[in-house]
Amino acid sequence: MRVTLYGAARTVTGSAYLVETASARVLVDFGMMQGHDNHDGANVVPPELNLTSLDAVLLTHGHLDHCGRLPLLTKAGYRGPVYATPATIELTSLVLHDAAKVQAQDLARVNRRRMRAGLDPIEVLYTTEDVDETIPLLRGVDYNKPIPVASGITARWVEAGHILGSASIELTLEENGRRHVAIFSGDIGHLGSPVVRDPERFCGADSIFMESTYGDRNHRSLSETLEETRFVINSALKRRGKILVPSFAIGRTQTLIYHLSALFRSGALPRFPIYLDSPMAEEATRLYLRHVELFDEEAMELHRTGQLERDFSAVRLCRTAEESMALNNLDGPLMILAGSGMCTGGRILHHLRHNLWRPETHVLIVGFQAEGTLGRQLVDGRKKVHIFGEEIVVRASIHTLNGFSAHAGQSELVEWLSCAAHLRPRLFLTHGEPKAQEALAGLIKERYDLGAEIPEYGVPVEL
Ligand SMILES: [Zn+2]
Incomplete structure (x- = not known):
């Protein structure tokens, strides 16, 4: 079994984890890369992802950098399920429709300029029609209720305290009699943030893919x-x-x-x-x-x-x-x-x-x-x-x-690991810039004597 990052690797946006076992392929999140022009190629799907052969897609939450590339699935011909909490489904629909609209407006402006410069127009990543085809694939899940999502893969959504409906996802993977629990933190919320509940922690895992957005600093109280x-x-x-x-x-x-x-x-x-x-x-x-x-x-x-x-x-x-x-x-x-x-x-x-x-x-x-x-x-x-x-x-x-911030600060991230760290999981830091990741890795080593790996884009990690 292995996990490959197709986004949010040594950077903050574009979350996408391909999880593969001998019998299944699932994708956790499929977010938009931001901080680029939407038309500079950063969001083009690499062929290795082979979207049509996925068994399921699982969403942590409805922010664009976690769900923004979903319509590329339907564009590529994927018709399988996309699992998310009900609030995430509603937010995702809102976010994707807005993203299609914004892209159309942005590109109209860019293409006017390109035409004046004698260049060919470029195409949007996806249209409202692509979004309309994607939304019916979304299926609601309850918090804390494990469900089978593909052959040999069970998933459980756990409160992440980040935005409405946000979750961390725990996957139980089975392959040739071997069992492996992998946690994908999603975006971890800031303790005491108003409106949403506080993030829940995990007390058992073989591997953890953890966000590190604010790995190098604490927020003010x-x-x-x-x-x-x-x-x-x-x-x-x-x-x-x-x-x-x-x-x-x-x-x-x-x-x-x-x-x-x-x-x-x-x-x-x-x-x-x-x-x-x-x-x-x-x-x-x-x-x-x-x-x-x-x-x-x-x-x-x-x-x-x-x-x-x-x-x-x-x-x-x-x-x-x-x-x-x-x-x-x-x-x-x-x-x-x-x-x-x-x-x-x-x-x-x-x-x-x-x-x-x-x-x-x-x-x-x-x-x-x-x-x-x-x-x-x-x-x-x-x-x-x-x-x-x-x-x-x-x-x-x-x-x-x-x-x-809707994100945990440095010490909250360290604290989020407090229970799971004692079982010595393999820890992978994602969704952070290198400076933040190195600082967080250092602190986690100091506090729990636990090493952290920092995966690269497109390079599989064997579990
Ligand atoms: Zn988020």
């Missing part, structure tokens, strides 16, 4: 983050500028609205208008409110009193492109939450183009920014950036607030 947020927002309010928040539509947006509403209610912040400029985030929020059964206790209580719904409905929604553009003519102070979360596309780009050059603008970075993205350039303090081919000078204040 929630109370420090809220204090920092209050400070930054108060100074932005004084300058009457716009506060731009590139925000993942799923998870981060709901977390932010939850915290800001609490700060308003307690009087820690004066109320100011918050615009949610993302039809996808609006839809995701509605989806969250349909799955209160997955909430943690605090959020459930707020839901019972109706406060949660009141908080979310106080946010102003921009549904159309015209409503989005109309924000340009409004004076601050106001906050705009818009995608994409790493500034790789979407409406946030228009707001950044209009406002980055203004010294009264504040940008709050609330999520991980992968290498190569515009968000990362802002975090790294670039003084000039390019948006839609135009050079924009950065005079806005850029603030990074990692405490809102």
